[in-house]
Amino acid sequence: MSTVDAIVLAGGRASRMGGVDKPGIVVGGRSMLEAAVAAVRGCVRTVVVGPHRPDLGPEIRQVQEVPAGAGPVAAISTGLKALADCDFPADLLVVLAADMPFLNGAAIDALIARATESGADAVFAADESGRPQYLVGVWRRTALHAGIERLDAPVNQPMKALIPETALLLPLSDITDCDTPDDIARARAQAAPLSLEQARNMVRDKLSRLPNRRVTLRRAVGAVLAESLTAAEALPRFDVSAMDGYAVRGPEPWRVRHDIGFAGGERPAGLHAGEAVRIATGAHIPEGTEAVVRDEFVRTDAEGLHRLPDSPIRDDIRRRGEDWQPGDALAPTGTPVSSALLSVAAAAEVSEGLVRGPVHARIVMTGDEIRSDGPLHTGQTRDSIGPVLPDLLSWCGIRPLDRVHLRDTANGFDEVLSRAVDCELLVIVGATGGGAADQLRTALDRTGAHLPVHRLRLRPGGSTVVAETRSGTTVLGLPGNPFAAVATLLTLAPAIVEGRTGRTPRRAIIGPLHNAADISGPVPRIVPAQALPEGGWTGDPGIRTAHLAGLLDRDGLVIVPAHAENGALVEFLPLPG
Known part of the structure; x- marks a missing residue:
């Protein structure tokens, strides 16, 4: 088969729709531009002509006809020039308007096959009424280029000015374009409902992100981090005792000094070999400390302080930066500002953050x-x-x-x-x-x-x-x-x-539904459920939906797939207490 490139027309004035962005209109869960781009996915190169769209991938080249809205012929001419810059331009070109929500790759493949086998300069789709759709077609590059060259200027020219004498029509279904609000309404009525996964x-x-804002974090509970939370200070900020006990240095027995180290108090003077000082959990350990020995692991006698026989050997010291160092990432972008995050931020000496929501x-x-x-x-x-x-x-x-x-x-x-x-x-x-x-x-x-x-x-x-x-x-x-x-x-x-x-999606709670076969049908269902001691749930096969009495004494809801069997894994949605 010949190599094929594609030009997708995604501009125009949409005057019969009040000037809205027609290619961006969503029908059946995707925009009409997305449908067009998906239909030409098999092409080697794709150029989209129209306003820049940041959600298109980098593999798609975007250009704008000048002036914008100068008609389909001007847009095709602009797309053709963009493809002329490519190495090894394709023999065939798909030209497609982004206003047909149900167009698919199979229809484009059929047009390409007909153009390849017939040798015609162009093959256009014919809708169910037999009307030619000149913006759903496959052209020979040379014929399309020659047609544009024949025109004095491509601006505001009718498509019929380009049509070659050897053009063919190929009847196809699902290629009706949407030019008016009524067309969109009819198309949406025909579109299949979305699965829950598709809808989520x-x-x-597709929903627009809320703007970022820098705020005091303790006033932003319920918001979501728009950048990662990084530590401003180490934790611990200095070496501290992890337990109540004695800071010691050198071999035992240790001579116990009279001073004591308290959390938040002054740091005890440095230890000499053979010395010990009483110390509390969280206190700054004296310089020279080699270990902290817990209270329950020591005894005293006339010689001094001893470690009990068979007690575990550990230092029980929390070293500076043991939990994190300045600059360490503590929570990634997308983390909700919760009580736990506020606590971590306080411990890391972070008071502000960039958030959404x-x-x-x-x-x-x-x-x-x-x-x-x-x-x-x-x-x-x-x-x-x-x-x-x-x-x-x-x-x-x-x-x-x-x-x-x-x-x-x-x-x-x-x-x-x-x-x-x-x-x-x-x-x-x-x-x-x-x-x-x-x-x-x-x-x-x-x-x-x-x-x-x-x-x-x-x-x-x-x-x-x-x-x-x-x-x-x-x-x-x-x-x-x-x-x-x-x-x-x-x-x-x-x-x-x-x-x-931009919050990180919550982890789904998944488990077995022991009576799924009693509930499932041809369409997924959502029903109240009770948790079982052995794990999993039982759901309610029948429920009165005009009130919420069915939620009484239930732990949550389960989403039951179509035609599920007993023991099928389902998603569980807990109910607030």
Whole structure:
């Protein structure tokens, strides 16, 4: 097969979508640019034409047409010039617009094979209606170069000006482009739900990082180190006694002096051979000390101080820098600022650090039927989930700010989303489905939000959505069902913290689920579970999801894979006490 290079067009004005970054729109868990780059992964070289994108790998060359937004022909011309600088340019060129979310490598391979066997100057895809897609094609380099050379200038030229007479069409599926918000909505509706692992990876990788800030560490509990914590001072700062006993020098018996070394007191005078001085744990040992002998390992008589027969020989001295030296790394980037870290920082004489976070969250309860306080009226139900969400968020490493209630209106979310600039996370309960009162998804689309997670392949919790607004606020849309909301929150919220702050992912708790076969089905499930004395868990095969009574007397939740058998290893999510 001939060698093949690729030009991916990732610019344009997206005028029918309000000027949003169309290649960056996420459908089915990945951006349309990611889909295009993945489709041409088999090519020798790939050039992406458009605004610079820092998340693209170094193996991909990035260039920008001049002027930006000058049309596809100008972009192709720019990409072609970039490839001309390469040694041994390929015979064939894939030209591909980054606006087809379901395009895959198999379709590109089919186009390459047709171009190779036919000898045509170009082969373009035809969509299911038979319409040519001139921005999904394979060209002979010489034909593409000749077509551009025929033009007076490539700026704002129509693609049809390039099409050679010997071009062929190849019918392909899944190549419909997305030019309007309605196209994006339809594509997202067709996209397969993400697995929990995919969703977690998406929010870790695709959510924007919070800015770094240098702070007093004791005021940053819940934040995450944005640089490693290094010691400013050695520990111990000087040689100290590790036990209560006697500092000794030379052979026994030792003559015991009358002075005593106390922790925090003055350092005793230096020892001469045959001398001992009483010393407390943590005290600075006298100069010349060869060992500290514990109280329980000595005896005294008229000759002086002796080591007891058969007592272990050890010096019981903590040497300067034994635990760490100045400049030693004590905690890596991504470590949460916890009580343990604050203690280590204090011992290392470190008061400030560079951190991200913590993540602050506003809770939004939705639904006309929900009431927090006061008597219930006809058709209303008590808010049984809102009051417990602050504790659950804190358990996940998130600081809750406040809780508000939003009624079911067509545009109620617009104001909520536009004003979400004083928090890093909006936790929205309800309105994530497709019903008449479920307005969150359409509101996110109206604001041009980025959707890393559109749906989950998980029961309950399938309607969960994770988005990021243009202002950088993360939106976690949870199902309105109380158990589904809690279960999904505990599975995804820690990953959101990791994505926003760069926190090192928590180690999963894995063990056997002894009755997995009674619970599993065609879709992964999350259910309450009890810990067993012999290890592992038993899960609840059935649970009422409209309340949280199923969590009473349970130790946590387990995520049960599809078609799991008894004893299958599952992930366990502990519940806060």
